[in-house]
Amino acid sequence: MFESGNPLHTGKNPSSSPFILDKLLRISYKELFQATQGFSSENLIGQGSFGSVYRGSLDLQGERIVAVKVLNLQQHGASNCFIAECRALRNIRHRNLVKILTCCSSIVFKGNEFKALVLDFMANGSLDVWLHSKEDGSIQSRNLNLLQRLHVAIDLSSALHYLHDLCETPIIHCDLKRSNILLDNDMTALVEYGIGSEATTYGDVCSFGIILLEIFTGRRPTDEVFTDGLNLHNFVRSKLPGQVMQVLDLKLIAIEEVGVEEIIEDNESDDGQLEIQENNVNTERLKLQGSNVQKCVVSVLNIGLACSVELPSDRMNMGDITRKLNIITESFLHARTRRE
Numbered sequence: 001m002f003e004s005g006n007p008l009h010t011g012k013n014p015s016s017s018p019f020i021l022d023k024l025l026r027i028s029y030k031e032l033f034q035a036t037q038g039f040s041s042e043n044l045i046g047q048g049s050f051g052s053v054y055r056g057s058l059d060l061q062g063e064r065i066v067a068v069k070v071l072n073l074q075q076h077g078a079s080n081c082f083i084a085e086c087r088a089l090r091n092i093r094h095r096n097l098v099k100i101l102t103c104c105s106s107i108v109f110k111g112n113e114f115k116a117l118v119l120d121f122m123a124n125g126s127l128d129v130w131l132h133s134k135e136d137g138s139i140q141s142r143n144l145n146l147l148q149r150l151h152v153a154i155d156l157s158s159a160l161h162y163l164h165d166l167c168e169t170p171i172i173h174c175d176l177k178r179s180n181i182l183l184d185n186d187m188t189a190l191v192e193y194g195i196g197s198e199a200t201t202y203g204d205v206c207s208f209g210i211i212l213l214e215i216f217t218g219r220r221p222t223d224e225v226f227t228d229g230l231n232l233h234n235f236v237r238s239k240l241p242g243q244v245m246q247v248l249d250l251k252l253i254a255i256e257e258v259g260v261e262e263i264i265e266d267n268e269s270d271d272g273q274l275e276i277q278e279n280n281v282n283t284e285r286l287k288l289q290g291s292n293v294q295k296c297v298v299s300v301l302n303i304g305l306a307c308s309v310e311l312p313s314d315r316m317n318m319g320d321i322t323r324k325l326n327i328i329t330e331s332f333l334h335a336r337t338r339r340e
Helices: 029-035 079-089 129-130 147-166 203-215 232-238 251-258 260-266 278-305 318-339
Strands: 046-048 051-059 063-071 100-107 113-120 182-185 189-191
Touching: 029 051, 029 063, 029 100, 029 113, 079 278, 129 203, 147 182, 147 189, 147 203, 147 278, 147 318, 203 232, 203 278, 203 318, 232 278, 278 318
Parallel strands: none
Antiparallel strands: 046 051, 051 063, 063 113, 100 113, 182 189
C-alpha cells in the first residue's frame, strides 16, 4: 500500500556488516535486468526519492509478475540500512503487508553498489490512483464505494497495529502515504515499506489519520483550498458532525445515495402516474441510507481527527483504531442489512 517507499525503520542502529539472509540474497543483478527488460521506462511503475520501482517477470518456482524496487543509494543512510532492514523484515508475515520475495545486493558497473527488493506485484495499483485525479488533471475512472473504503482503512490499521505492537521488535513505517498503499486483485490493501530517520509510532499514527481523512473526503492535504492556515484536519473538524456532507467525497455520495430520478423512474406505472405508496417506501429508504452513511462517516472521520491531533501523546494507538473501525463497519453492515 505505498508510493514505493524504502525498508522499515526498527529503531536500531543499522549494521553494514554482511550476512547471509537465508534464501533472500540469491538473485543476481543480471536476472533483475532481464526481468525488467533492462529497467526500461515502459516497465517503470513508481518513482521517488527512495528510488524506482519496475514491473518485471521472474521465474520464482514458476513465472511470476513482480515489482522490483531499486534503491536510490544516494539517499542518506539507504545503503547502511538495507541489510538491517532485510534482517528485520525477513520474518514478518501479515496479510496486509507486501511480501518481500527476494532481494539483490551486488556491485555493478564501475564498482557501483546495486541494491533492490523484489516484492509481490499488486495489479490494482496504489490507493492514490483510486482517490484522486491524475497529475495532469484528467479524471480517474476508478472509484471505491463506502464499504471498500472502510475495508482499506481496516487493512491499513491492521498492518500498522501488527508492526507497532505484535512484532518481536516494534517496527515503525516512517513513510506512510496513499501512494504506498497498494490494492491486490481482491481490493485488499497492503502496505509497502518506508524508510525514515527520527521515527516514532506517533508519527505513523498521524500519517494514518491524514490518510483516513483523505480516503473519505477525496481531498489531498495539499489541496489548493487549504490556504491561510487551513489544513485538511481543521477543515474536517470544522464541519463535524452537522455538515459532514460538505466534506464527504462527491464520488462517494454518488455511489451511496440512490438518485431521486431513479426512484421516480423505477416506480412509474403504465399510465405514467407514480405509485405513491411504493415511492414513499423508496423515499424513506433513501433517508435511512443517507442517515446510515452519515453516521458511519462521522465516526470514521472522528478517528482520523483523533489520530492527527497536534500533540503526539494525545493520538490514538493502532490497536484501538483497528478495534473501533471494525465496530463501525459491523454497525454499518448491520444497519444496511436491516434496511434491505
